[in-house]
Amino acid sequence: MNMTFLQELFNNITQRDALLRRRQSVASAVDHTHLVKACQALLESDGEASSIALASRALAIYQRLSQSEKLRFFKRLAEDFAAEPEHIDSAYAAYRDARDNRTLQQLFEACEPLRQELFRRLNFASDGTYELVNMRQDLLSLLRDQPDLAPIDDDFAHLFGSWFNRGFLMLKRIDWNTPASILEKIIRYEAVHEIQDWDDLRRRLDARDRRCFAFFHPAIGDEPLIFVEVALHKGLPSRIQPILSGEEGGIDDPEDADSAAFFGISNCQTGLRGISFGNFLIKQVVQELSQELPQLKYFVTLSPVPGFAQWLSEQRQNDHWPASVRDTLAELDTPDWHQDKQRQERLKATLQPLAARYLIDEKNRRGLPLNPVARFHLGNGAKLQRINWLGDTSGKGIKQAAGLMVNYLYVLDDIERNHENYTANGTIACSSDVRDLAKRARKLAKGEPAK
Numbered sequence: 001m002n003m004t005f006l007q008e009l010f011n012n013i014t015q016r017d018a019l020l021r022r023r024q025s026v027a028s029a030v031d032h033t034h035l036v037k038a039c040q041a042l043l044e045s046d047g048e049a050s051s052i053a054l055a056s057r058a059l060a061i062y063q064r065l066s067q068s069e070k071l072r073f074f075k076r077l078a079e080d081f082a083a084e085p086e087h088i089d090s091a092y093a094a095y096r097d098a099r100d101n102r103t104l105q106q107l108f109e110a111c112e113p114l115r116q117e118l119f120r121r122l123n124f125a126s127d128g129t130y131e132l133v134n135m136r137q138d139l140l141s142l143l144r145d146q147p148d149l150a151p152i153d154d155d156f157a158h159l160f161g162s163w164f165n166r167g168f169l170m171l172k173r174i175d176w177n178t179p180a181s182i183l184e185k186i187i188r189y190e191a192v193h194e195i196q197d198w199d200d201l202r203r204r205l206d207a208r209d210r211r212c213f214a215f216f217h218p219a220i221g222d223e224p225l226i227f228v229e230v231a232l233h234k235g236l237p238s239r240i241q242p243i244l245s246g247e248e249g250g251i252d253d254p255e256d257a258d259s260a261a262f263f264g265i266s267n268c269q270t271g272l273r274g275i276s277f278g279n280f281l282i283k284q285v286v287q288e289l290s291q292e293l294p295q296l297k298y299f300v301t302l303s304p305v306p307g308f309a310q311w312l313s314e315q316r317q318n319d320h321w322p323a324s325v326r327d328t329l330a331e332l333d334t335p336d337w338h339q340d341k342q343r344q345e346r347l348k349a350t351l352q353p354l355a356a357r358y359l360i361d362e363k364n365r366r367g368l369p370l371n372p373v374a375r376f377h378l379g380n381g382a383k384l385q386r387i388n389w390l391g392d393t394s395g396k397g398i399k400q401a402a403g404l405m406v407n408y409l410y411v412l413d414d415i416e417r418n419h420e421n422y423t424a425n426g427t428i429a430c431s432s433d434v435r436d437l438a439k440r441a442r443k444l445a446k447g448e449p450a451k
Contacts, residue, residue: 081115129219133271232257305401356437377408381415384430
């Protein structure tokens with residue numbers, strides 16, 4: 001008997017039934033109570049075919065809910081699909097008396113919220129994983145005003161951490177021959193340096209000195225999870241505009257390159273926020289490029305410094321800094337200041353040391369670097385190599401970072417040590433040049449000349 005044929009037949013039948021139920025559900029008005037009933041029916045189902053159909057129907061109802069009805073549904077998830085306190089008390093009492101693995105497992109099961117099992121069953125639908133990712137995206141948009149929904153987000157994060165385990169991720173190279181449906185998503189999801197049009201995309205993908213890689217998951221098809229754009233370069237790049245335009249700084253033969261510069265890393269699915277992909281992506285891309293181009297010596301980023309301009313604005317109001325520093329920072333209010341050579345030099349002498357201080361010394365409430373990009377790369381084991389003056393002169397670059405960009409260097413033999421020192425002791429690996437800039441910032445704070 002051909003079991004593959006029977007399995008495909010079974011899948012076709014269940015999917016057709018799910019589609020029929022979904023169309024039926026679309027034909028009538030729904031609110032969150034309809035969805036709660038559909039979820040309860042799904043939890044009570046014990047047949048595979050019926051569970052697939054019920055999961056598809058529940059997700060179809062969810063898609064039709066208004067924002068206010070989605071909020072009501074999440075409130076019901078928090079209240080009606082939580083763990084039962086009585087079951088927890090009973091399981092804990094049994095474990096306290098027995099202290100064995102069986103009662104410990106029962107305690108674990110009692111502590112698990114019912115909604116986790118609901119999410120697992122909703123995942124039975126053919127597009128269940130992607131729909132649940134979108135559901136979490138909706139939830140995240142509500143958390144600021146509805147902090148009581150945070151336990152639901154914890155449940156999503158717990159399940160997604162397993163479902164999107166590194167072992168399930170597929171690395172694919174993106175080039176001009178990649179299907180258009182995926183290329184369109186690359187344009188839409190690019191979050192660092194906006195892709196203007198198809199010609200712009202072709203410059204980034206089709207040149208011999210460019211590479212692009214993305215992670216995909218088998219359960220969500222051609223939806224990329226995260227992608228990275230790479231420019232092959234001679235030496236460490238310091239400016240993003242030549243890379244984006246392709247007009248200068250490139251190389252004719254990939255074998256002439258000694259550096260691979262990661263200039264854009266974009267997370268594509270908001271619903272997977274907090275699920276770590278970037279560290280795996282960079283390390284695997286380094287391996288791929290090392291095999292293709294063994295002459296490469298440097299793997300480095302050309303990274304933005306979001307939040308730096310905002311931090312500078314706050315320092316202008318801080319009496320900690322001498323008036324001379326605050327007066328210099330006031331020149332940032334001058335339109336097109338970066339096109340004035342004299343003003344450039346005055347600001348450079350102040351901004352580069354302050355950038356070193358911002359990236360190394362300024363910490364958040366958890367004692368981590370204030371800058372999110374720094375947290376990402378330093379946590380991955382990179383080294384803060386260089387602060388580039390006017391590395392990004394676009395409107396966005398000037399507005400968010402006073403034009404500065406940063407090179408984070410990935411040295412294969414040092415990654416694990418840097419990561420361990422950072423996570424255990426908060427030690428930031430950085431070059432002597434960056435340390436010198438940080439020292440100059442301390443002199444500025446004392447009113448001493450920076451040079």
